[in-house]
Amino acid sequence: MEFIAQPGGSVCGTLRVPGDKSISHRCIMFGAIADGVTTVEGFLEGEDALSTIKAFRAMGVQIDGPDNGKVSIHGVGRGGLKAPAGELYVGNSGTSMRLLAGLLAGQAFDTVLTGDVSLSKRPMERVAVPLRAMGAKVETQEGGRPPMIIRGGQALHGIDYVLPMASAQVKSCVLLAGLYAEGQTRTTEPAPTRDHSERMLRGFGYPVKVDGATASLEGGHRMTAVHIDVPADISSAAFFMVAASITPGADLTLEHVGINPTRIGVVNILRAMGGSIELLNERDVGGEPVADIRIRYAPLKGIDIPENQVPLAIDEFPVLFVAAACAEGRTVLRGAEELRVKESDRIQVMADGLAGMGIQAEATEDGIIIDGGQITGGRVNSHHDHRIAMSFAVAALRATDSIHIEDCDNVATSFPNFVELAQHAGMRLEVR
């Protein structure tokens, strides 16, 4: 599938983007091993979250839906998962693979986790290393890549793990293995990352202690089913936040968006660039803060992005680079080498794509330097990366020519109705 984004367009109205991907994955995983039936609304019906559903069905969990964002998970309890008949294929989803690895390390049976071409290039030793330290038997392939082979029936013990990188997936993986480990498991992170696992475990009644950068839990407790209302995904909202910020005359409201403090780097960064962003009607929805977000056009200026915002905006950089391309002056990002191991190398792919459209963009080892200018147009490939595809669709709002984006199927991993919502807002996006 290819996107053709015509230059110009408007960004107005009120939208609700789909449910949070991180929270949707965790609802299924935690609901599956809880006691009782967990009910979910606002679930992301994207391929990544569906991969997690498929994996748990393959392990004997009855899951009804998703139907209009509603899902019911018939929990089998902490010891109730069954050996799957074959490999667990999780498509493009790094979150599925890395969190499942932790959960599966503590099961009685063996599993094999596989993924698509993009996921098959991504580093898995970052989870295999701490799991082995807990007593798990985990194999990865050449270069530490998938498939991951996890040998069940091991007695896990808690560890005190200091993460070498800021990663919520690694943190969550270790904590999930900790549910099945003897004694206490502790994670300490170098910078705050999304804390949905810690919040949701508590929501399911599992005692988790958080003290600054350290989260800890004891193995062996049980979880109780709950109802979860999944907020709209701020990472999906980000495309429209940038779209409205760069489009003269824009005035857009995004409803029911999750504004967990570990996720709001995009708001902080756009505001620092001069963006006009209001958080309205702030409220708490089942332990996660939510707001409606109103964004109006404002001329942006280039900034040095504060390094402490990097983990808080980790998935939003491709589209923030588009904002930087439309800003006056230079934007510099540092300390973001993690972007090189996402669904694509997001530093290189964005630098090359923007440079091909008349923008001065220089990739550095751990970031990028972008000088604002005039986006022309042209052809780019998403490299199987949903967020690259959507970012260039947004760029067309300020381009002089059309932008053709190849290989857009994976937009459905996180944002299945992106094109419809973009058109609804006034963007001139077509699919071929």
Ligand code: S3P
């Ligand atoms: C996620 C954590 C982040 C993020 C990903 C979702 C999660 O990955 O990029 O989209 O749900 O825990 P890292 O932990 O690799 O930074």
